[in-house]
Amino acid sequence: MAKPKALLLGDIDHAKATWESLSDVADLVYPQSTNRKEFLDECRNGKYDGVVAAYRTFQSAGLTGNFDEELVKALPKSMRFLSHNGAGYDQVDVHACSARDPPILVSNVPTAVDDATADVNIFLILGALRGFNTSMLALRNGNWRGKPGPPLGHDPEGKVLGILGMGGIGRNLKKKAEAFGMQVQYFNRSKLSDELAGGAKYVSFDELLATSDVLSLNLPLNKNTRHIISTKEFGKMKKDIVIVNTARGAVIDEDALVKALENGQVLSCGLDVYEEEPKIHPGLVANPHVMLVPHMGTWTVETQTAMEEWCIANVRSALERGKLNSPVPEQKDLL
Numbered sequence: 001m002a003k004p005k006a007l008l009l010g011d012i013d014h015a016k017a018t019w020e021s022l023s024d025v026a027d028l029v030y031p032q033s034t035n036r037k038e039f040l041d042e043c044r045n046g047k048y049d050g051v052v053a054a055y056r057t058f059q060s061a062g063l064t065g066n067f068d069e070e071l072v073k074a075l076p077k078s079m080r081f082l083s084h085n086g087a088g089y090d091q092v093d094v095h096a097c098s099a100r101d102p103p104i105l106v107s108n109v110p111t112a113v114d115d116a117t118a119d120v121n122i123f124l125i126l127g128a129l130r131g132f133n134t135s136m137l138a139l140r141n142g143n144w145r146g147k148p149g150p151p152l153g154h155d156p157e158g159k160v161l162g163i164l165g166m167g168g169i170g171r172n173l174k175k176k177a178e179a180f181g182m183q184v185q186y187f188n189r190s191k192l193s194d195e196l197a198g199g200a201k202y203v204s205f206d207e208l209l210a211t212s213d214v215l216s217l218n219l220p221l222n223k224n225t226r227h228i229i230s231t232k233e234f235g236k237m238k239k240d241i242v243i244v245n246t247a248r249g250a251v252i253d254e255d256a257l258v259k260a261l262e263n264g265q266v267l268s269c270g271l272d273v274y275e276e277e278p279k280i281h282p283g284l285v286a287n288p289h290v291m292l293v294p295h296m297g298t299w300t301v302e303t304q305t306a307m308e309e310w311c312i313a314n315v316r317s318a319l320e321r322g323k324l325n326s327p328v329p330e331q332k333d334l335l
């Protein structure tokens with residue numbers, strides 16, 4: 001009997017041997033196309049017929065575009081599983097995957113990303129509180145600390161950290177921030193159990209905005225969270241708040257953020273993610289009070305390896321057991 005096929009969209013850099021070991025249960029197939037149109041043509045021309053599971057990376061959107069309704073409809077009927085390499089899966093229209101007949105079940109990578117992302121979060125919190133960017137820029141421009149010298153920074157000790165979105169990364173960040181003496185409060189769609197909250201105070205969204213010294217965005221991007229922080233929300237915050245985002249750029253309205261920085265409502269911010277990556281709002285690039293990292297939350301050998309292994313394990317499980325190990329929560333009714 002012919003083996004099922006497994007399709008790779010994007011690159012595997014660390015777990016190559018594990019990917020290749022899937023050839024004991026599947027024929028491994030790779031796209032020849034170099035853009036979305038060609039990929040859609042390949043799908044429609046039957047090149048991927050027999051593909052049961054696909055593995056995709058965040059960067060593969062450069063080839064296929066987002067997994068939107070058009071793409072989902074073009075995929076072969078044989079395809080039942082999509083293993084997405086990333087915690088955030090806003091590039092995948094899960095609703096379209098569920099609605100297709102037969103549905104495509106989607107998995108993501110929770111937990112493996114938590115430590116590295118929360119580390120970048122802490123780096124950005126400390127950097128933005130201390131205002132390191134101005135003097136780091138001055139030094140590289142040959143001006144030592146710049147003139148008239150950098151403004152004094154602020155200690156994390158005793159500051160209130162508001163975490164918006166208390167999933168795995170938010171909870172990991174909480175523990176790290178407490179080691180720096182920060183007091184943690186959070187808002188989440190639902191209150192966590194005492195055990196998961198670990199003593200962090202649950203507050204309303206408005207209270208989080210009004211009483212945090214540092215606000216960290218740790219929630220997924222979806223239609224309910226796009227621009228969850230915009231002009232109205234900045235207006236409810238403490239003056240001189242520090243904003244940090246390692247989630248997805250579009251949870252903040254970048255235009256509104258630039259204005260809030262310019263009018264002094266926001267003291268400084270630290271960003272790893274942007275609304276239109278790899279483009280960055282010129283108002284952010286121009287502002288020395290903004291720490292900018294080019295989407296590197298999970299960019300470590302250890303974490304990238306763990307994420308690849310995780311996704312391949314999802315593909316193997318799909319092929320061998322007809323089940324994903326870490327299905328996305330939106331599809332729990334389909335399982």
Ligand SMILES: O=CC(=O)O
Pocket residue numbers: 085086087088089113297298
């Ligand atoms: O951005 C990184 C991820 O979603 O894992």
